[in-house]
Amino acid sequence: MLNGYLRNQCYKEAIELFELMGVSHWGFDSYSCNFVLKACMELEDYERGREVIKRAVDRSVDGDRFLGSTMISFFMKSGDFNGARRVFNRMAERDVVCWNSMIGGYVKGCYYDLAFDLFREMIFCGVRPSAITMVSLVQACGGMKNLERGKCVHGLVLVSGMGTDVLVLTALIDMYSKMGEHERARLVFDIMPAKNLVSWNVIISGYVQNCLVHESFNLFRELVLTGGSFDSGTIISLLQGCAQVADLESGKVLHGYIFRRGLDMNLILCTAMVDLYAKCGALKEATFIFDRLKDRNVITWTAMLVGLAQNGHAEDAIKLFSHMQEEGVAANSITLVSLVQCCAHLGSLKKGRSVHAQVLRHRYTFDVINLTALIDMYAKCGNINYAERVFKDGSFKDVISWNSMITGYGMHGQGHKALDIYRRMLEEGLKPNQTTFVSLLSACSHSGLVEQGRSLFLSMEKDHNIKPTEKHYACYVDLLSRAGHLKEAEALVKQMPYQSSHEVFEALLSGCRMHKNIDIGTKTANYLLSLDATNPGIYVMLSNIYAEARRWDAVDHIRGLMKRQGLKKTPGYSLIEVGNQLHAFFAGEDSHPNSEEIDQILENLKSELEASGYIPDTSCVLRDIDEAMKIKSLWRHSERLAIAFGLLHTPEGSLIRITKNLRVCSDCHTVTKYISMVVKREIIVRDANRFHHFVDGKCSCNDYW
Numbered sequence: 001m002l003n004g005y006l007r008n009q010c011y012k013e014a015i016e017l018f019e020l021m022g023v024s025h026w027g028f029d030s031y032s033c034n035f036v037l038k039a040c041m042e043l044e045d046y047e048r049g050r051e052v053i054k055r056a057v058d059r060s061v062d063g064d065r066f067l068g069s070t071m072i073s074f075f076m077k078s079g080d081f082n083g084a085r086r087v088f089n090r091m092a093e094r095d096v097v098c099w100n101s102m103i104g105g106y107v108k109g110c111y112y113d114l115a116f117d118l119f120r121e122m123i124f125c126g127v128r129p130s131a132i133t134m135v136s137l138v139q140a141c142g143g144m145k146n147l148e149r150g151k152c153v154h155g156l157v158l159v160s161g162m163g164t165d166v167l168v169l170t171a172l173i174d175m176y177s178k179m180g181e182h183e184r185a186r187l188v189f190d191i192m193p194a195k196n197l198v199s200w201n202v203i204i205s206g207y208v209q210n211c212l213v214h215e216s217f218n219l220f221r222e223l224v225l226t227g228g229s230f231d232s233g234t235i236i237s238l239l240q241g242c243a244q245v246a247d248l249e250s251g252k253v254l255h256g257y258i259f260r261r262g263l264d265m266n267l268i269l270c271t272a273m274v275d276l277y278a279k280c281g282a283l284k285e286a287t288f289i290f291d292r293l294k295d296r297n298v299i300t301w302t303a304m305l306v307g308l309a310q311n312g313h314a315e316d317a318i319k320l321f322s323h324m325q326e327e328g329v330a331a332n333s334i335t336l337v338s339l340v341q342c343c344a345h346l347g348s349l350k351k352g353r354s355v356h357a358q359v360l361r362h363r364y365t366f367d368v369i370n371l372t373a374l375i376d377m378y379a380k381c382g383n384i385n386y387a388e389r390v391f392k393d394g395s396f397k398d399v400i401s402w403n404s405m406i407t408g409y410g411m412h413g414q415g416h417k418a419l420d421i422y423r424r425m426l427e428e429g430l431k432p433n434q435t436t437f438v439s440l441l442s443a444c445s446h447s448g449l450v451e452q453g454r455s456l457f458l459s460m461e462k463d464h465n466i467k468p469t470e471k472h473y474a475c476y477v478d479l480l481s482r483a484g485h486l487k488e489a490e491a492l493v494k495q496m497p498y499q500s501s502h503e504v505f506e507a508l509l510s511g512c513r514m515h516k517n518i519d520i521g522t523k524t525a526n527y528l529l530s531l532d533a534t535n536p537g538i539y540v541m542l543s544n545i546y547a548e549a550r551r552w553d554a555v556d557h558i559r560g561l562m563k564r565q566g567l568k569k570t571p572g573y574s575l576i577e578v579g580n581q582l583h584a585f586f587a588g589e590d591s592h593p594n595s596e597e598i599d600q601i602l603e604n605l606k607s608e609l610e611a612s613g614y615i616p617d618t619s620c621v622l623r624d625i626d627e628a629m630k631i632k633s634l635w636r637h638s639e640r641l642a643i644a645f646g647l648l649h650t651p652e653g654s655l656i657r658i659t660k661n662l663r664v665c666s667d668c669h670t671v672t673k674y675i676s677m678v679v680k681r682e683i684i685v686r687d688a689n690r691f692h693h694f695v696d697g698k699c700s701c702n703d704y705w
Contacts, residue, residue, distance in 0.1 A: 011039040015048065030056065030067040037070050046078040065093050069101045076105025096130050104136045112140040131162055135171040142175035150175050166192065170199045177206025197229060205237040213241035217250065232258075232269045239272040248280040267293070271300040278307020296327075302335040314342035315582060318351055331358060333370060340373040347659030347686050348577050349381035371397070372404045379408030382657050382684040382691055399430050406439040412691045413701045415447025432464055434472070441475035445482055446690050448704045453479040470496075474503040481511020482704075486520050502531060509538070513545050521545045536567040552624040574638035575659040578649045585641040588633075594645060601644040602635055609674045617667040637668050639685060643675060653681060660687045673697050 006014055018036040021028045033056040040049035053071055068091045075084035088094070088102050099122045106115035119137060122129065134157050141150035154172055162168050169192050176185035189195070189203045200223050207216035220238060223230060235254055242251035255273060263269070270293055277286035290296070290304045301324045308317040321339055324331065331339075336359050343352035356374055371394045378387035391397070391405045402425045409418035422440055425432065437460050444453035457476050460466045468476075473496050480489035489508050496504070505528050512521030525542040528535070539562045546554035562568070572587040585592065592598065621630040634640075639660050646656040664672075664687045676683050677697030685692045693700035 006035050006039055009042070011042045014039040015043075015045075018052070028055075028059070034067045034070050037067070037074055041070075041074055041077055044077075046074075049074050049078070065091060065095055065098055068094075069097045072098065072101040072105065076101070076109065079109070081105065081109055081111065094125075094127070096127055096133065099127055100130065100132045100136065103133060107136045107140045107143065110143060112144045115140050129160060131165045131168050134160070134162055134165075134168045138168070138171040138175050142178045145179060147179050147181065150179065164193050166194055166196055166199060170196075170202050173199065173206060174202050177202070177209055180210055182206060182210045182212060195228075197231060197234075200228060200230070201233045201237065204234060208237050208241040208244065211244065213245050213247065216241050232263050232266055235263065236269055236272045239269075239276045243272070243276040243279045246280050248277075248282060251276045251280065267295060267297060267300065271297075271303055274300060275303040275307070278303060279310070281311050283307060283311055283313070296329070298329055298332050298335065301329055302332065302338065305335060306338045309338050309342045309345075314345040317342045318346075318348070330362070333359075333367075336362075337369055337373045340370075340377045344373075344377040344380040346577075346582060347381050347575060347657065348582060349378075349383060349657060350577055350580060352377045352381050368398050368400050372401050375401060375404040375408060379404075379411055380686065382686055382693075384408055384412045384414070384691075399425075399433055399436065402430060403433075403435045403439050406436065406443060410439060410443025410446050410690075411686075412693070413446050413704075415443045415449045415452070418443035418447075419449070419452060432466070434466055434469060437466065437468075438471050438475055441472060441479060445475060445479040446701070446704075448483055448702075450479060450483045450485070470498050470501045470504060473498070474501065474507050477504050478507035478510070481508050482514065484511075484515050486511055486515060486517050490520055490524075502528065502535075505531075506538075506541075509541050513541050513548070516545065516548050518545055518549055518551075534565065534567065536562060536569060539567060540569050547623070548619060555624070570662065572638050572660070572662045574642040574661075576642040576646050577657065578646065583642070583645060585638045585645065587638045588636045589638070589641060592641070592645070594648060597648055598641055598644040601647055602640060605644070605675060605678070606635060608678050609671065612674055612678060614671065614674045617670065620665040620667040634665075634667050634671075637665065639664065639668050640671065643672065643683060647679060647681075655682045655684065658683070658685045660685060663688050664692065669699065669703070673699055 001017060014036055018028065018032060021032060033052055037049055037052050040046070040052060053074070056067060056071075068087060071087045072084045075081070075087060084102065084105055088098065091098060099118070103115045103118050103122070106112070106118065115136065119129070119133070122133075134153065137153045138150065138157075141147075141153055150172075157163060157165075157168055157172070169188055172188045173185045176182070176188065185203060185206050189199065192199060200219070204216045204219050204223075207213070207219065216238060220230070220234065223234075235258060238254055239251060242248070242254065251273075257263075258265070258269070258273075270289055274286050274290050277283070277289070286304060286307055290300065293300060301320070305317050305320050305324070308314075308320060318339065321331070321335070324335075336355055339355045340352060343349075343355060356377075359370060359374075371390065374390045375387045378384070378390060387405065387408045391401065394401060402421065405421055406418045409415070409421065418440060422432070422436070425436075437456060440456050441453055444450070444456065453476065457468065457472065460468055460472065473492070477489045477492055480486075480492065486508070489511060493504055493508060505524050509521060509524045509528065512518075512524060521542065522545075525538055525545075528538045532538070539558050543555050543558040546552075546558065574585050576583050576585070583592075589595075590599075616631050616634055618627060618630040618634070621633050623630075623633070625633070639658050642658045643656060646658070650656060664685060669692065672683055672685060672692070672694045674697060675681075676694035680696075683694040685694070690701065
């Protein structure tokens with residue numbers, strides 16, 4: 001009866017019957033204990049399981065080898081490896097099943113060396129290993145990532161006469177695949193005398209793991225053409241491959257297969273489909289599947305959330321996280337890292353702090369990914385001091401987290417601090433990598449540290465054997481261009497060992513615009529347009545160069561070219577977070593519910609600032625209109641609207657944070673300095689290039705941006 005309950009997965013009924021046997025005249029034996037202990041394992045009821053073992057010991061029925069094997073499995077599953085070993089050592093008679101229980105338990109617990117030690121003891125005791133033994137040893141080699149030992153076990157498989165066992169060969173395919181040895185995995189697969197669905201799934205999954213997506217589809221076609229069956233596991237691996245290479249069309253074909261073959265639409269399969277569509281940017285399809293799922297686990301929610309975040313829908317990702325919390329689904333570390341990145345993108349410090357609190361509350365491990373994401377978030381949300389605090393509190397730091405801190409200092413115009421932390425990094429024995437120098441050169445560029453930047457660029461290859469990439473050249477050209485060394489920057493571009501990239505020329509063009517150099521700017525823009533005539537940013541920058549030189553005919557010509565090609569300038573907007581809500585303001589906007597109040601605040605500010613000495617710089621208005629219209633246009637810039645809204649809806653004296661998608665114009669920069677002085681507030685503006693901290697009429701960038 002107990003065995004029947006167990007076979008029919010009636011575990012609670014089996015336990016209840018055993019309890020009844022204990023208080024009746026029937027009593028119980030080793031078989032009864034064996035069955036009920038298995039039921040306890042299925043229910044993960046370890047407390048009751050220990051009670052069963054105690055009763056078996058009290059009745060002296062624990063000497064049976066079948067019950068002994070189950071007791072070992074029970075202790076292993078509950079994490080009590082010492083308890084399992086005590087049972088094993090007490091057993092008078094130990095067959096291969098008992099040895100396998102111990103070896104398999106050690107492998108599952110990642111005690112690989114103990115598993116091999118016990119295997120050697122098993123051979124010494126004259127016990128012949130079975131296929132299950134060899135599978136455990138192969139899995140141990142995979143877990144250890146020890147290819148040489150894996151080859152030895154493979155040899156032992158052949159010597160032991162198990163070279164045709166499907167179970168063992170499948171384990172070998174899996175082991176070689178996980179170690180990146182896909183050719184060896186394929187050789188094992190090809191010599192298999194009989195292949196089952198599991199072995200096909202393992203080799204297909206192995207190809208996907210090794211980024212051989214095309215080959216995995218070839219295998220799938222072979223499976224279908226030979227009349228073999230496949231299941232949702234096969235399709236899941238292929239969907240993961242499509243997601244890996246963003247192959248939307250193949251993914252849609254697989255989606256069709258699922259319906260035509262009537263495959264079980266289980267949670268794992270649906271999650272893989274959500275992940276595929278999200279990673280391919282097909283958010284409509286991803287949302288369609290996600291919304292129709294009744295039971296969604298944290299992996300499904302995270303797949304959808306990450307998809308939204310990676311496709312530029314950071315705010316929607318944060319809203320989805322709120323729904324996830326409402327449904328009582330606990331986030332995992334991947335979810336939280338993605339959310340931290342969303343908050344960084346939006347510049348939402350309050351939401352970022354909330355996510356950080358969740359990381360602490362759930363006691364997730366602070367690995368380098370979490371640490372770096374938090375440093376990056378605090379830096380991008382304008383709180384460089386807190387980024388520094390997270391960095392200092394980190395229990396361990398590698399080059400990635402150091403790079404993140406250097407980047408943070410650079411964004412905030414603290415180039416000297418970036419250089420200081422780089423020196424500390426070298427003192428601690430850490431080797432810089434390519435990213436380190438990108439961050440350092442960028443930091444020097446934003447702080448005008450030309451000589452320091454030159455020195456770093458030269459030291460890359462000389463002192464650290466790091467060959468400069470196009471990215472490094474782009475940063476160095478940007479450094480020189482910002483500082484006005486345009487001829488030197490142009491010469492550097494011509495001397496580059498690479499075919500000059502967009503990024504390098506765009507850095508040079510930006511410098512030409514900043515320093516109003518029409519000659520080099522025109523040549524640079526024309527070259528860029530020969531590479532890509534559909535990039536509106538290049539037209540806009542060239543138009544701005546002409547506008548600042550009052551070449552309105554050239555401006556009209558450039559704008560005409562854009563219009564004929566259907567290209568539009570990216571509209572300027574600014575974000576401000578008030579309460580728990582982000583408010584967006586576009587340049588010239590008057591549709592906001594608080595527009596009238598905002599206009600009144602701006603009008604009052606205008607009078608106060610002019611009384612304090614502010615004089616509008618109308619050269620920032622790159623349109624051929626009269627002076628009065630230019631001044632009016634300046635006061636409708638998005639950051640001014642956002643600042644006025646902040647003054648209207650935040651406590652007096654509190655800090656105002658603004659995120660702007662474009663570079664701050666020189667007049668808005670001047671105005672914000674005056675506003676910080678008049679209203680006695682700190683204002684932090686994150687623009688497309690860097691951070692500006694405005695306090696008492698001064699900016700942290702020292703007017704260098």
